[in-house]
Amino acid sequence: MALYGAPVWSHRLTCAHRCKTKILSLQRRVAIRMVRGYRTISFEAATLLACFPPLDILAERDARIYDRTRALRQSGESASYPASAFGALRWQETWCARLRGDRYAHKRVVSAILPAFEAWMRRKRRVTFRLTQVLTGHGCFGEYLCKIGREAMAVCHHCEADQDTAQHTLEACPAWTVERQVLV
Numbered sequence: 708m709a710l711y712g713a714p715v716w717s718h719r720l721t722c723a724h725r726c727k728t729k730i731l732s733l734q735r736r737v738a739i740r741m742v743r744g745y746r747t748i749s750f751e752a753a754t755l756l757a758c759f760p761p762l763d764i765l766a767e768r769d770a771r772i773y774d775r776t777r778a779l780r781q782s783g784e785s786a787s788y789p790a791s792a793f794g795a796l797r798w799q800e801t802w803c804a805r806l807r808g809d810r811y812a813h814k815r816v817v818s819a820i821l822p823a824f825e826a827w828m829r830r831k832r833r834v835t836f837r838l839t840q841v842l843t844g845h846g847c848f849g850e851y852l853c854k855i856g857r858e859a860m861a862v863c864h865h866c867e868a869d870q871d872t873a874q875h876t877l878e879a880c881p882a883w884t885v886e887r888q889v890l891v
């Protein structure tokens with residue numbers, strides 16, 4: 708019902724949206740610290756690198772568990788939720804489905820990690836700042852430094868290629884031939 712101007716439910720939705728935005732913004736900053744990345748890294752890249760599931764996905768899952776458990780209690784059945792039923796509530800599937808969407812699938816970090824999502828989540832070691840730079844492209848690469856105004860040109864200082872990118876360092880730059888052979 709509208710009291711003065713916007714309806715009450717509209718006000719509640721706005722508050723919830725603002726709260727969610729603040730929490731996810733905080734999560735992004737924490738995830739960036741965890742992966743030692745540049746502050747320009749996106750939410751999706753930072754959380755994926757940090758293996759830190761988006762908190763809105765976890766909150767929605769917990770809300771569904773709460774609702775179903777309460778419904779079971781009210782119907783007089785066992786209050787414990789059957790373990791088999793949790794399959795549909797797996798946060799990994801929800802997260803992957805979101806990342807497969809048009810908005811994120813083409814992003815560098817997402818396209819690198821998504822094909823090996825489960826193996827990535829099982830990683831014991833945290834990513835180093837170097838791996839974060841290579842996977843995000845946000846690092847000591849001419850193209851990125853040029854974009855943020857730290858360099859006048861995007862050329863590679865090692866081999867004078869026109870575009871110094873993370874992919875150039877990873878695949879082509881002759882300065883890293885020995886390291887590349889070790890990696891391969």
Ligand SMILES: [Zn+2]
Nearest residue numbers: 863865866880
């Ligand atoms: Zn080069």
